[in-house]
Amino acid sequence: MQNNLIERYIYAVTRHLPDKEAEEVSREIDELISSMLEERADNPGSEDEKVRQVLTELGSPEALAREYTGRANDSLIGQPHYSLYLKVLKFVLMAIAIGISVAMMVSAIIEGPYPGPSDTSLWINWSVDAVVEWLTSLTSALLSGFAWVTIIFAILYHKGVKLDYDPDDLDDLPEVPQEKARIGRGELIGEAIFTTLFAILFIVMPYINIPIIGMDAKPISLFTPEVLIGVRYLLIASIVTVILEMIVKFIDKRYSLRVFGAIILTNLVSIVTVSTWLGNPEALNPVFAERFQELTGLSVYGINGQPVPGFGGHWAMLPLPFLIVIVIVVIVAIIEIISAGVKTFSSKN
Amino acid sequence: MEDFENTFENVSIELRRGLTNLVVLSQCKRPVYGYELVKSLGEQGFPIEANTVYPLLRRLEKQGLLSSDWDTSTDKPRKYYQISPEGLRFYDRLRAQWYENNKTVQEIIEE
Numbered sequence: 001m002q003n004n005l006i007e008r009y010i011y012a013v014t015r016h017l018p019d020k021e022a023e024e025v026s027r028e029i030d031e032l033i034s035s036m037l038e039e040r041a042d043n044p045g046s047e048d049e050k051v052r053q054v055l056t057e058l059g060s061p062e063a064l065a066r067e068y069t070g071r072a073n074d075s076l077i078g079q080p081h082y083s084l085y086l087k088v089l090k091f092v093l094m095a096i097a098i099g100i101s102v103a104m105m106v107s108a109i110i111e112g113p114y115p116g117p118s119d120t121s122l123w124i125n126w127s128v129d130a131v132v133e134w135l136t137s138l139t140s141a142l143l144s145g146f147a148w149v150t151i152i153f154a155i156l157y158h159k160g161v162k163l164d165y166d167p168d169d170l171d172d173l174p175e176v177p178q179e180k181a182r183i184g185r186g187e188l189i190g191e192a193i194f195t196t197l198f199a200i201l202f203i204v205m206p207y208i209n210i211p212i213i214g215m216d217a218k219p220i221s222l223f224t225p226e227v228l229i230g231v232r233y234l235l236i237a238s239i240v241t242v243i244l245e246m247i248v249k250f251i252d253k254r255y256s257l258r259v260f261g262a263i264i265l266t267n268l269v270s271i272v273t274v275s276t277w278l279g280n281p282e283a284l285n286p287v288f289a290e291r292f293q294e295l296t297g298l299s300v301y302g303i304n305g306q307p308v309p310g311f312g313g314h315w316a317m318l319p320l321p322f323l324i325v326i327v328i329v330v331i332v333a334i335i336e337i338i339s340a341g342v343k344t345f346s347s348k349n
Numbered sequence: 350m351e352d353f354e355n356t357f358e359n360v361s362i363e364l365r366r367g368l369t370n371l372v373v374l375s376q377c378k379r380p381v382y383g384y385e386l387v388k389s390l391g392e393q394g395f396p397i398e399a400n401t402v403y404p405l406l407r408r409l410e411k412q413g414l415l416s417s418d419w420d421t422s423t424d425k426p427r428k429y430y431q432i433s434p435e436g437l438r439f440y441d442r443l444r445a446q447w448y449e450n451n452k453t454v455q456e457i458i459e460e
Contacts, residue, residue, distance in 0.1 A: 027419075028383070028403055031427055035384035036399065038425075058400050067404035 005051055006033055012061035017068060025068055033058075077150070077157045085153040089146065091250065096145045097138065098243055101196070104134045105204055106236070120218070123207060130204070183249045183259070195242050202228055203235050212288060220287050227283045234273040241266040255343040263340045267333035274329045278322040281314050289319070369397060371447055373405060374440040377415055380429035406430050414439050 010029050014022040036054045043050065058064060077085050108130040201209050206228035211219040228235075245262040252259050277283055289300050299305035300319045307316035308323060315323065372395055376386055383406055387399045409415045414436030420427050432440065 025407070027426070028407070028428055031382070031425075032384055032399055032403055034425060035382075035427075039384075039388075059398075064400050064404070067400060068407065 005048075005055065006030070009033075009055050009058075009061055013065045013068070016065060021068075029058075029064075077153045081153055081157040085149070088153075089149050092145050092149050093142055094250070095247070096141050098247075100138050100141050101134065101199075102239070102243070104130070104137060105199060108133075108204065123205070127205060182254050183252075188246055188249060191242065191246055195239060195246075199235075199239050203232060203239070206232070220291075221285055222288060224282050224285050227277065227280050231273065231277045231280075234269075234276055238266075238269050238273045241269045255340055257344065260340050260344040264337055267337055271330055271333055275326050278326055279315065279318065281318065283322060284319045368447070369401070369405065370409070371440070371443050373397075373402070373409070374414065374432060374436060374443070377430055377432040377436070380418070380431045382420075382427040382429050409436070 010026050010033075013029060014025050017025055033051075033054055036057070037050055040050045040053070045053075202223075206223075207225045208221055209225070209228060210222040212222050213219045241262070245259070245266045248256075248258050248262045284300065292298070292300055300321075302308050302317045303320060308318075308320065309316075311323065318326075372390065373386065376389065381389075383403050384399065386406075387397065387402050390397055390402075406415060406417075410417050410430065414433060415430045416433050417428055417430045420429055
């Protein structure tokens with residue numbers, strides 16, 4: 001029984017070592033254990049107890065095996081490669097997630113059997129199918145992206161390939177961005193979530209967009225689907241420019257000239273999109289407007305049916321909240337462009 | 350206070366790690382087997398666990414600083430290690446380095 005215990009211990013230590021080493025290490029440990037037992041020969045206690053004492057003193061087989069394999073190079077990817085690996089991995093996974101999502105969104109709209117306006121059950125089926133397909137493609141694409149980046153970095157690490165990480169010349173070290181010119185992670189995550197929601201509600205499901213429940217027998221959408229479909233390519237352009245802006249911000253992490261350019265482009269496109277969409281007198285679902293007037297006695301157009309002062313043409317008779325949103329978008333765009341400009345150029349000095 | 354004890358334990362292990370190489374090499378000027386080394390170092394006041402000594406001897410051998418031979422003449426076969434010419438050169442240099450560091454560190458911390 002005790003021999004069996006010793007054999008099992010030695011096997012546990014050596015089974016993961018390379019074959020040629022395992023044999024030699026087995027002999028060594030065997031020798032060590034018998035030396036330790038020899039020393040305890042005169043002690044009281046049964047042979048089995050002594051074997052157990054000795055093996056306990058030697059510690060867990062796993063720890064002993066670790067001592068034999070050594071500490072160096074025992075990780076899949078170690079430093080300094082690990083830091084860069086994490087950065088590249090994050091970037092690649094994010095790029096894959098965005099790329100797959102945009103591609104699926106566009107193909108779901110263009111190729112998919114796009115259901116008609118009113119059949120709710122068809123709509124539910126279509127949405128479930130699109131989401132399932134999106135999740136499957138996303139999962140497999142993320143997994144293979146992860147695998148490739150990991151394999152490549154594992155090879156780079158174990159081949160000892162030098163990273164272009166410490167420049168020969170001290171003057172080549174990159175400049176530290178000033179505090180106010182830095183772009184926080186939280187800002188980007190917030191934008192990403194908002195963009196995704198926006199895309200799902202207004203581009204992927206225009207017939208549902210923002211469902212208003214309880215005003216009619218069945219839910220009605222807040223916005224007129226046909227108008228949303230009419231401005232679909234502007235909406236997609238807005239999303240694309242926002243994604244571009246996020247990618248540039250993610251890479252540069254500070255207000256660079258490229259980021260500034262992207263911010264100008266995004267804001268111009270969103271002004272055009274919002275004023276074309278909400279500036280359309282039909283943008284608000286007429287069914288909703290009618291019900292609203294029936295329930296509250298107030299008209300949503302203009303200021304309770306009267307033109308909004310200071311605005312001409314059809315603008316004065318737009319639903320007031322829409323007019324406010326358009327004005328806010330324009331003001332925010334101007335402020336954002338100016339503040340980005342200030343941050344970009346003040347940090348250059 | 351457990352953190353204090355843990356940290357102390359870790360730092361003191363780190364401190365001893367390099368010294369263990371020096372001490373083990375110093376004992377291999379004549380052929381020794383692993384457990385003999387464990388016992389003699391323990392008696393001289395530098396206790397090292399057997400599960401550290403055996404892998405260390407193997408590593409030093411792989412690095413060419415020790416050579417080894419199995420003595421199978423008795424019914425208890427034993428693996429004897431002895432320092433190689435290269436190992437001796439390495440040991441002399443390491444010892445000189447230790448004396449120098451020891452002197453400098455002493456001067457610094459005794460100020």
